[in-house]
Amino acid sequence: MTDATLGSASSVDTIQSAYMAQVQRRRLYGGITLLLFVALMVSGFNIADARNAGGFWDGIANIGAYPADVLSEAWEKRADLPALIVKYAPALMETINIAAVSTLIGTAGGIILSLLGTRGLARWPRLIPVFRRFSDIMRAVPEIVIALVLIFVLGGGPIPAVIAISIHTAGALAKMFSEVAENADLKPVEGLASTGATWAQRMWLGIIPQVAPNYLSYALLRFEINIRASAILGFVGAGGIGYELRNAMAWGPGRFDEAAAIFVLLFGTIVLFDQISSRYRNRLTEGANA
Amino acid sequence: MLEIHSLTKRFGPNTAVDNATFVVDRPMMIGVIGSSGAGKSTMLRMLNRLSDPTEGQILFEGKDVTALKGAAKREWHSRCAMIFQQFNLVPRLDVVSNVLHGTLNRRSTMATMFNLFPQEDIHKAIEILDRLGIAEHGPKRAEALSGGQQQRVAIARALMQDPSIILADEPIASLDPMNAQIVMEALRRIHEEDGRMVIANLHTLDTARRYCDRVIGMRHGRIVFDGTPEQLTTGIAREIYGAGADFSEAATSTEIETLDKSGSQSLEIA
Numbered sequence: 001m002t003d004a005t006l007g008s009a010s011s012v013d014t015i016q017s018a019y020m021a022q023v024q025r026r027r028l029y030g031g032i033t034l035l036l037f038v039a040l041m042v043s044g045f046n047i048a049d050a051r052n053a054g055g056f057w058d059g060i061a062n063i064g065a066y067p068a069d070v071l072s073e074a075w076e077k078r079a080d081l082p083a084l085i086v087k088y089a090p091a092l093m094e095t096i097n098i099a100a101v102s103t104l105i106g107t108a109g110g111i112i113l114s115l116l117g118t119r120g121l122a123r124w125p126r127l128i129p130v131f132r133r134f135s136d137i138m139r140a141v142p143e144i145v146i147a148l149v150l151i152f153v154l155g156g157g158p159i160p161a162v163i164a165i166s167i168h169t170a171g172a173l174a175k176m177f178s179e180v181a182e183n184a185d186l187k188p189v190e191g192l193a194s195t196g197a198t199w200a201q202r203m204w205l206g207i208i209p210q211v212a213p214n215y216l217s218y219a220l221l222r223f224e225i226n227i228r229a230s231a232i233l234g235f236v237g238a239g240g241i242g243y244e245l246r247n248a249m250a251w252g253p254g255r256f257d258e259a260a261a262i263f264v265l266l267f268g269t270i271v272l273f274d275q276i277s278s279r280y281r282n283r284l285t286e287g288a289n290a
Numbered sequence: 291m292l293e294i295h296s297l298t299k300r301f302g303p304n305t306a307v308d309n310a311t312f313v314v315d316r317p318m319m320i321g322v323i324g325s326s327g328a329g330k331s332t333m334l335r336m337l338n339r340l341s342d343p344t345e346g347q348i349l350f351e352g353k354d355v356t357a358l359k360g361a362a363k364r365e366w367h368s369r370c371a372m373i374f375q376q377f378n379l380v381p382r383l384d385v386v387s388n389v390l391h392g393t394l395n396r397r398s399t400m401a402t403m404f405n406l407f408p409q410e411d412i413h414k415a416i417e418i419l420d421r422l423g424i425a426e427h428g429p430k431r432a433e434a435l436s437g438g439q440q441q442r443v444a445i446a447r448a449l450m451q452d453p454s455i456i457l458a459d460e461p462i463a464s465l466d467p468m469n470a471q472i473v474m475e476a477l478r479r480i481h482e483e484d485g486r487m488v489i490a491n492l493h494t495l496d497t498a499r500r501y502c503d504r505v506i507g508m509r510h511g512r513i514v515f516d517g518t519p520e521q522l523t524t525g526i527a528r529e530i531y532g533a534g535a536d537f538s539e540a541a542t543s544t545e546i547e548t549l550d551k552s553g554s555q556s557l558e559i560a
Binding site for chain 2: 018019020023
């Protein structure tokens with residue numbers, strides 16, 4: 001018994017020192033990583049600051065100047081604000097319409113691409129990589145690049161914006177939809193296949209009912225994102241409230257009240273749609289009672 | 291030492307624990323038995339304050355545990371260690387780190403993030419693991435261990451807390467008979483050698499008889515039996531489980547020896 005205790009005591013010692021050595025090694029690696037990270041962050045910041053035209057530390061004091069100008073001018077002309085909000089409401093509607101239409105088109109495209117690119121569901125299993133890379137490319141190209149090209153070709157207006165956002169939405173949603181569809185139960189699909197249903201019928205009746213709540217939830221999230229995207233595309237001439245905002249800001253002092261009105265509209269809309277869609281998405285994921 | 295006064299827990303219209311009252315005057319090993327849904331787990335979770343009682347009071351050494359909040363409540367968690375049916379370890383971390391989690395109540399979040407446990411704690415953790423016979427698994431990931439070994443890691447984590455009470459919620463329900471025996475013997479040894487109070491929910495009668503000094507029987511959230519294992523007759527056991535005359539202890543036994551003595555009513559009291 002004493003031998004056994006002695007034996008276990010010495011083996012505990014070895015285990016302890018071996019584990020301590022392991023801990024020390026891990027701490028050393030962790031410390032080096034942390035040091036490298038800090039060094040890279042500091043040097044990166046210094047390089048960026050040196051290349052910056054104005055310099056970060058010189059400019060940071062002025063960070064409040066522009067908002068202060070806008071706010072003070074808007075405050076002076078606050079009586080005009082309601083009228084300006086009414087004036088720009090149609091432009092806001094255009095922005096929301098662009099977002100809604102492109103979300104609808106993008107969702108439809110995303111569903112088709114995702115089903116064609118999901119293992120176990122695809123119509124042509126060998127073409128899965130093709131459809132996947134296709135959707136990768138669609139979501140890799142920023143909306144604003146597509147929009148700039150299309151505006152150059154088609155001229156300004158909402159159509160280039162709709163096409164640009166739709167392409168990006170289809171690519172982004174195809175990825176998310178495909179992950180949801182991978183987890184879907186394949187038994188209903190097999191059952192439908194045994195009745196002689198076509199691929200589209202099998203997907204429509206076997207998969208879509210299973211994944212619809214998740215798809216809808218992702219599509220709503222995308223709608224929120226697309227409202228912002230469509231406002232930004234206005235800056236490059238795609239119409240809507242972004243276009244008006246750019247004009248108001250480019251004019252400089254004198255039309256800051258209009259800029260303020262547009263900010264109010266834009267901010268209010270985004271908050272409103274975020275709230276509506278997050279409430280609805282919660283209901284979809286947690287059930288109607290929650 | 292530990293006093294529980296009319297402890298009640300309601301979930302909506304359902305009463306999980308109904309007016310439970312008992313007093314423990316010295317550290318002992320207590321087995322709580324009853325069919326599933328009798329409120330055993332809920333009672334244990336309330337003792338640890340993982341869930342809050344609807345009514346009633348828990349007093350430990352004269353201090354009202356039910357009134358604790360924030361840091362004081364977390365300090366109570368650390369004095370009242372919990373062992374779970376599914377072990378509840380962090381699977382991807384190594385065994386020693388899992389045991390060191392027993393000291394988290396004394397560690398700052400910053401020190402935890404950088405994994406800075408003091409050397410004496412690391413040594414102590416390995417000694418505890420050695421006491422439970424699994425020191426050689428220390429550097430392995432917790433998920434690489436068998437169920438019985440993982441449960442012993444969980445016991446080691448509990449011991450690392452240096453607790454006054456160890457609560458075990460069905461500690462052997464997911465283990466095979468051999469590992470169940472090792473784990474129960476470990477709990478019994480902790481009680482005998484360290485003088486810690488152990489309260490274990492058990493789903494088999496013979497385990498309660500064999501390892502516990504006192505047995506509490508629950509049915510529909512009420513305590514219907516509180517006494518020594520000797521007082522727990524087959525008639526009372528039938529009452530606790532709401533079973534008919536065909537109820538036999540051997541049918542639910544997880545002990546290997548029961549196979550030899552099944553049919554006879556011999557009771558082994560360790």
